[in-house]
Amino acid sequence: MSDAALVQLLDMGIPLGRAKAALKRTKGDSMSAAERVFAGEFDEIPSDDEGDDAEANASGSAQKITEQVKQVVTISNSDEDMVEDDEDAEMIYGEEDDDGYDDMDDGFGYDGMSDDQPHASDPYAGIFFSKDRVEEVIEPIDDDEFETVPTPSGNTKIKILGRGAWMSGCPEGGEQSFLFQLYNTLEEGQMACSNNCGHSFTRKNQDFFGLFPTFPQYTEYLANSIRPKCPKCAQITCLACGERVDRPSALRSHSHSLDSVKGKDRSSATPTTNAESFAPAESLFHCANLQGAVLGIGLHMIDQNFKIGKDQTRKAALAGGKVTPPTKKRKTGSAGEEDDDADTTFQYFGKGKSAVKGTGYAGELAEDRTGQIAAEKAQAAADALVASLLQQVSVFLPNPNRAGGGLASDYHVHPTVLAHLRRRSTFVNDLLRNDSLLDMSKRGDLYRTLFDWLEIVSDNESLSSMLGMPSMRPARSVQTPNDPTSSTITYEGAPSPRELLENVVIQAQAALRGLQGVQSADEEEKDRKLTEEELRASKAEVDRLAQKRVEQEKNDENSVLKAFCLRIVRSAETIDKRLVDTKGKAFVERMKAQLPRIEEGGNVEEAVAAEDETDENIIKIYEEWATKARFQYIDLSTGSTTVGTPAFKHAYSASASGIENNSAPKRSLAIAKELAILTTNLPVAYHSTIFLRVDETRVDVLKAMITGPEGTPYENGCYLFDIFLPLEYNVKSPMVKYMTTNGGKFRYNPNLYSDGKVCLSLLGTWAGPGWIAGQSTLLQVLISIQSLILCDEPYCNEPGWANDGGSPQSKAYNANVRRMVLLDAMANNIKRPPHPFENEIKTHFRLKAKTIRQQIEKWRALDDKQEILGDNWRDKNDPENTNPESKRGFAHCAREVLRLLDELEGKPPGEYAVEPSGEGNDGKAGGAKEKKEKKTVSKLKAAIGKSK
Structure with a gap:
């Protein structure tokens, strides 16, 4: 009887006495011995308390077998953070000590079971698993x-x-x-x-x-x-x-x-x-x-x-x-692994890149x-x-x-x-x-x-x-x-597979939400009243009609997607139930706490960084928070209209109320697909993130907020958009209105008008590759705004000026945008954060306060000492904008943002003195350099007037 065979049977849960008897009868063949034990041939041998003997025997024998196997496969550990000495290395094989226990709970707490609920034996108990x-x-x-x-x-x-x-x-x-x-x-x-x-x-x-x-x-x-x-x-x-x-x-x-x-x-x-x-x-x-x-x-x-x-x-x-455009890479673990196999619908152009000149050009006309x-x-x-x-x-x-x-x-x-x-x-x-x-x-x-x-x-x-x-x-x-x-x-x-499955479950639940209220072909048939002729029909005819309904159900896109989504959700529920049986309820609860999820009603906790936190940790905290907060369902309604339909605090409230009782299955299917994409694919990064809010009952009513990309004059500002998916969606494009305009006074970009118009070919508001029914998505629209409109040289977005990058006119335009961003996209948003992004705006600016302070000093060196030109792309015949809020210089705007950042962080207000540049509180400046810069701006205004 070999030690290896005995160890093998003991590891299979066979009592020592039965294991020895079975090995003796089978002449040391462990597999045959196991078969006979499981068949009940040795049930007469009591399952006594021989666990201690078995454990001692197994320990010595296992060491011999391990040495033999290591001649075939040699293992060396290269994770310095995980195993730093021989004592820690023993933990891999389940020999934990008291001091090392806490470290073993990283992989979802496999060895931290503490609940009293009985659960099945886990063959991997005591083994270290971690991402x-x-x-x-x-x-x-x-x-x-x-x-x-x-x-x-x-x-x-x-x-x-x-x-x-x-x-x-x-x-x-x-x-x-x-x-x-x-x-x-x-x-x-x-x-x-x-x-x-x-x-x-x-x-x-x-x-x-x-x-x-x-x-x-x-x-x-x-x-x-x-x-x-x-x-x-x-x-x-x-x-x-x-x-x-x-x-x-x-x-x-x-x-x-x-x-x-x-x-x-x-x-x-x-x-x-x-x-x-x-x-x-x-x-x-x-x-x-x-x-x-x-x-x-x-x-x-x-x-x-x-x-x-x-x-x-x-x-x-x-x-x-x-070649298919590079897909979004998804980081799958802290070991630095990224996976690019997932099929996604967009390519993120990166921070501060004006990847395409002009407005809304996202590809060839004929793809x-x-x-x-x-x-x-x-x-x-x-x-x-x-x-x-x-x-x-x-x-x-x-x-x-x-x-x-x-x-x-x-x-x-x-x-x-x-x-x-x-x-x-x-x-x-x-x-x-x-x-x-x-x-x-x-x-x-x-x-x-x-x-x-x-x-x-x-x-x-x-x-x-x-x-x-x-x-x-x-x-x-x-x-x-x-x-x-x-x-x-x-x-x-x-x-783990369960963690990855959760992202799919989130998408499936979002799609099911988009399909709510849409009856399948079978449900419509059940609700329909039978005609006299159908009531007199034979059983054969009834069976034929039933079969026809089954075929319709198979071919109905809504029904197919709904069944597929329900299957995903059921699989996750089944896995969780079995994990409770195997690992215990406490383990599953800890696991679920770390899984991604969609919060309802803006319940994401505000993230907080310590004052002495490193830049690396702040970035990690921000991105973890933004990932949780990027997509949420929320109540956007504000009561009812005069005719009893819901009203919304939304630019397209009237349009939404007008189709309250209309049901369009194809539209619902398109929206379901959109929501499935948006739940897990909205880009999240420290340098720029897209947040989306969807109404709890009307998933066609949405609001978006994009934080300005790094390296652009829009950096770290918050830009809001109201979105409505019309009755003809997805045959027609979504309706999008820009809301961060300082009350209709600021035009941040040639493609973002002060009246809220968004100029983008995907939206049909500009020449170029337009909306393709069944293929184009809302996510593409949001990504296009983030990467093509909020770019590093917005001056070049105007056709005819695409080659003027780096020109004095482009630099003057950027300087003016930066002043508007400080006054409106930052300061005004902090003082009066728009619904429903109140928490997100405050958390964004609080976590990025250090970065924004550094950013302001960089911008100060680039400023041309001019006042804000609000709607500086207005028609030459329009009256001059006399709003006093627009008559601000960089120093005033920067001072206000710095003061508000101190308030957010709970710091005493600082002394933000005017820089010795000749600019006072009224934003005026003097000197030959100022006159030259004013002359450049005057030429810019004249050129704009002619272009319009």
Whole structure:
């Protein structure tokens, strides 16, 4: 009886007495011993209190096995912050000390369970998981090995999965020992007949580790070779475990068919691919060794095909002659990892960039979609393959809700299965990292299959905790110095599948909110009164009509999107329920507290930074707060109109009230899609953020606030817009009005008029690429305003002056904009913050007070000592603006902003003396330089008058 075999059984939860008896009867075969124990053959042996002995025995034995396995895979930790000495390193294997406990709670508090609620055993309890973790693992490079095997279509040459690839991944605890042992067992050349007749069977690598072109080919070949008949005694033996197969399988709890890949509670799910018909031979469920081997190969095939599909999609886009614009990169963890696979609908032009000259030019008039179409075709083909593989491999997942009843292995999962699922499930995170609900719904077959997969995993108490733990993703791979036979892989912590799923859930809930009040085809049919003819119709006719309604429901876009969104929400709820059972209620509550969420009614807490906070920490605090506050539902109504319809504190209140009782399903679908995008894709950055508020009951009534990008004359100001989605939306563009005009007195930009007009081709208010029904989005409009209008040289936005960048006229224009920003977009907003952005405006200026003070000093050096020219783009025949508020210079405006910043921070008012530049409180200046600057401004006014 080997120590390794005993440790393996103890880790599977088998009492020491039963483990010893089973190993003795099976001559040391741990897998056969486990089968017999789970089948109840040793129930007569009491489950006594031998835990202390088992623990002591396991500790010494595990150390021996670990040393053996480290000869295959060497681990070195490169995260200095996480593990600084040998004492901390022990924590990785669950040997925590009192002083190190708090550090282990970073990964959602896995080891901080404190509630009294009983919960299931967690196989990963005591192991350190964190999104901040970084590990370097030295992995051997396998030499390519091929074998030719007979198949129904003839001899087929296949590649063999090597030991290095089988054991690759970031190891935890004793995982390597189990993987090493199983691979060794299944590749051993000789195996005695289970009848002890003296005959030996020959095991071959290709029997278990062959990589066939398809998964069904692999399982078919395995089923045909797994049970050889002894030529000497005619006994049939399982090649995987060495058991005779004429006795009932130790893994089977009772007889049932394996003709369904779904659990018994998933009968309502829509079939997604022809993989539904995949029914593997019952012999493949005989033992735990088979379960580990089949899932290991299946997960490897999914992972490889998923990577190949992504690569082929990119190549197809390039071959089409047009590369898709760079997508928004999403930071997935503090290890610095960014993922650019998510499909989003915009490209952020960056801070302070006038990426495009002129107004609203966002692309060519006739867009070339050749590359995009080619990429979509390649994506569809890759998705179909991965979806099929997911369904086929899911048959072998430990599934307590298996059709016909579960197997013993569905409840007592072998450690190799746990290791493979944890290491080979990066495709799950990659798919959930997609920030676009619209893209996911277009790829619905793949994602519905993924949700099936997640629900099966969450239904197993041994596996469900994996969905809440941060994963380790391979980030870099380099050849190990002085060793061409191995490579060093850097694994970095990444968000858990449940955390990534939450972003998708938020989008799904937003889409469902947009679809509220819109009846599906089936609901409309239920509400309709039957005609006399229909009442007299035969049963056959009634059935025909019912079938017709089902077809209509399938083809109804609203119904399809609604069903898809409900499926997402249900999957998240199922996972959470199982995590409560496995990890406890306290853990799930802590996990949810760290998940992104949409607040209702402006309930986001104001962020506060300490006075001595570093710039880096302030940026982090600001971006975390802005991410929570960027999208909210809020009550924008102000009562009722004279005819009883809701009124809104909004520029388009009359338009919104006028369509109160109109229901347009296509419009609702478009709005639902918009909300799904906006919830998680609004750009957040310290240098510029877009905030959006949506009315709680009328999702077509919105307000936006954009903070001015760094490096522009609009920097750190707050600019508000009222938005309404008209009845014809998305055929027609949204209606947008600019509200930060100092009461209609200030025109900040050639494209932002003092009367609130926004000049942008997407809105149909300027020549150029216009709104494309079904493709253009509100997010594109907001991004265009943020990056194209609020740019570094707005003077160049006027056609005809696009090449005047850096000219005296452009510099004078910027100086005037900066004065307006200080007086209105900063000071006025702080003094009278507009609804519903009161909290956001105060928090924005409080957190950025230090930055704005530095910004003011930079602007002071650039100022031309002139007064504010409010609507300086007015017609030459318009009367002069005599508003005294406009007659302000830079010093006055800057003084007021600095005073207000002190108030926000609770500081005593400072002494902001006038700079010795000749400018007084009235904003006047003198000297030859001033006269020259005034002359430049006069020429600028004259030129403007002529242009108008």
